Amino acid sequence: MSIYGQYLPAALAAYLIGAFPTGVLATKLKGVPDVRYVGSGHTGGTNTMRLAGPWVGVAVVLIDAFKGLLAWFIALLIMRGNPVALPIAATAAVIGHCRPVYTRFVGGMGLATAGGLLLVFQPVTIAFAVPIWAILFFPVFKKRYSPRAVTIAVPAAVALNLALFPVEVNLARMLVALAVVLVIRHLPEWNRVE
Numbered sequence: 001m002s003i004y005g006q007y008l009p010a011a012l013a014a015y016l017i018g019a020f021p022t023g024v025l026a027t028k029l030k031g032v033p034d035v036r037y038v039g040s041g042h043t044g045g046t047n048t049m050r051l052a053g054p055w056v057g058v059a060v061v062l063i064d065a066f067k068g069l070l071a072w073f074i075a076l077l078i079m080r081g082n083p084v085a086l087p088i089a090a091t092a093a094v095i096g097h098c099r100p101v102y103t104r105f106v107g108g109m110g111l112a113t114a115g116g117l118l119l120v121f122q123p124v125t126i127a128f129a130v131p132i133w134a135i136l137f138f139p140v141f142k143k144r145y146s147p148r149a150v151t152i153a154v155p156a157a158v159a160l161n162l163a164l165f166p167v168e169v170n171l172a173r174m175l176v177a178l179a180v181v182l183v184i185r186h187l188p189e190w191n192r193v194e
Contacts, residue, residue: 007088010078012091014071018096018113021103022063023048026056036106043100044108064108065116068093073119087173090117091181098185109187111150114178124165125175129157147189154186155179 023043027035039047045064049057068090068162075089076082097113099105118125131155137146158179164173 001017002112003065006079006082009060010075010085011088013078014075014092015096016101017071017074018067018098018104019107020063020067020096020099021107022060022067023108024103026060027052030056036103043103043106044097044110047108050154055140061112061193064097064112067097068113068117068186069120071096083168083170084173086121086170090109090114090174091177093117094178094181098181108191109147109150110182114182117178121171122161122175125157125161128160129153132156141155149185151183151186151190154182 014068021043023035026048032051032154035041035043035048039050041047043118045057045061048060065166071093072086074088075085075092079085079088094110094113096107098107098110100107115126130153136149136152156157158175161175167175
């Protein structure tokens, strides 16, 4: 199989792993309303925490973070060690988390899945993103519009990371791809009040 013939199976496997509906399963196991139909309607850790409590929410965040790493590992195996597996798997896993086929494309916001990858491969991006988000979220957007803060903080953090700390090309591709996916996912939520 050519290396290009490995891209599609790797991306598909990463998408299906990222699409695992952690929040939906957690709320069903906890016996609370389906996370898709209450609160923000997102299936990630924050909305799950509101419905099922902090421990369940934290468990969902941790599992969602692990999904990105598992997707990368499986894609790396499929692609026989090709380093392009990182941006392919990262992008597909976060898209899978945001638009999972298992739940009729109702998913989370992608932050935990992207965050797990960033924590392992480029933690400096998180070190830039968190303070930028906090500066925007608390004083600028009055603690109400988290999607606005995320939409600005993520690409700013990636730009700072790439400007100040040059990285290997596939890592740079992953950073840019994750920023694009997260911005696209958060833009429709721009005016949603937390």
